[in-house]
Amino acid sequence: MPDLPTSSLPLADRIALVVGASRGIGRASALALARAGAHVVAVAQTQGALESLDDEIRAATGQSATLVPMDIGQVDGLDQLGLAIHQRFGRLDVLVHAAALLGSLTPVSHLEPRHWDRLVAVNLTAPVRLIRSCEPLLRAATAPRAIFLTSSRASHPKAFWGAYGATKAGLENIVRTWADELENTHIRAVLLDPGAMRTRMRADAYPGEDPAALPDPAEIGPLVVELAQADLGLPTASVSFADWKMRSGTRASA
Template sequence: MGSLEGRLALVTGASRGIGYATARALAREGAHVIAVARTIGGLEELDDAIKKETGQSATLVPMDLTDMPAIDRLGGAINDRWGKLDILVANAGALGTISPVAHVEAKVFDEVIDINIKSTWRLIRSVEPLLLKSDAGRALVLSSSVAHTARAFWGPYAASKAALEVLVRVWAEEQEKTALKVNSVDPGGTRTAMRARAFPGEDPATLPKPADVAEKLIRLCSPELDVTGKLFKVREDRFVDYRLPE
């Protein structure tokens, strides 16, 4: 029996990369996975992999996270079918373009903000009541090191991830007296399609695979986890308390 047997997990951006690997890892530990992504083919491949590894099926939700009303409906659908949610892995994200701030097209900036910030807020609003119905709700929100480094040419992505981390910290503070534990995750450089677009000259063989990241995230989904409001750095395998002193 896996460490997450009987738990219900929602994973966004589950058709590839870290989301795909995390969904598979959650399923191997016994969780039933609700997989959200735009790419239907990727979701079907995920379901095939989960069936092969566990004999169980995932619940596939083909959805564009810029469709805010659809995110609202998702929480209601989960409530009607299961009545609660144990794990949220908010992994979906948009890179945008790597270019000077003043050269970023408005539609690109809007897409990055919509997917990285607005859709995550909408998702939190939609599923928070379900996570609070769990005996040990766990929420992981994927961030990036650029949220702290203000790297040149990464304006929209860096700004969105910085804002996202603050949003997650606020959410964690609000839930401090509940059983819900909320943390951000910095996976570090990982062998994904997004990373390849951002660093086209990089040798992917030098980077950890998404499955390597996923195995560490499983621990953060455990009912035994007693950490909230922090940033988990996968490469360092540790939590960072980045709250500023009063």
């Protein structure tokens, strides 16, 4: 376990909410934020996966996370989540929304209404309700950052990806609009496109793909920490992991 004083860490004393924290990019983000000194409020549907995350955070930092098992598709719970964070912490410094469903990769004309409704609830309605619940908490922080995971499918439609792509396009519009509304505040909202990564969702979408050829989600952790602490200087921004990695490599070789 590292023995660094928490005050020396870039996100010391920050409160970071990570939605979709039990696996993949959300888990990697939660771990990176915790290692950077933040107290992580981890939200996911599976209690066991959250406890595993907490064990890893405790092993790496000596600190525990706050675990919130919930199905964000039951969107009323997000109002209660905001209230609970207010009562315990009084503010929110970092919001990372990494939860999403892939749904059925099927022709638009074959979409089952119940599958569509579930996808919209998790991928689009939940982040809208999360923004509504968390904006007052973000306003109470000194330099709050909100990071939303998006996908190239939002702007590049592809056969059979209609439902997922539509919800991600809607998410991008909502986040950009919200960020524009916050232009004169100290809150900054960012869309983060991770690209192809070694996640369960990617494996489900591309079962014939070699996962070893893809970046591990842990690689995006430093970028999430950077976005959580940097003043982007813009009412909104879109960030690509691939572009950031290229710039980081350029800086390292300079």
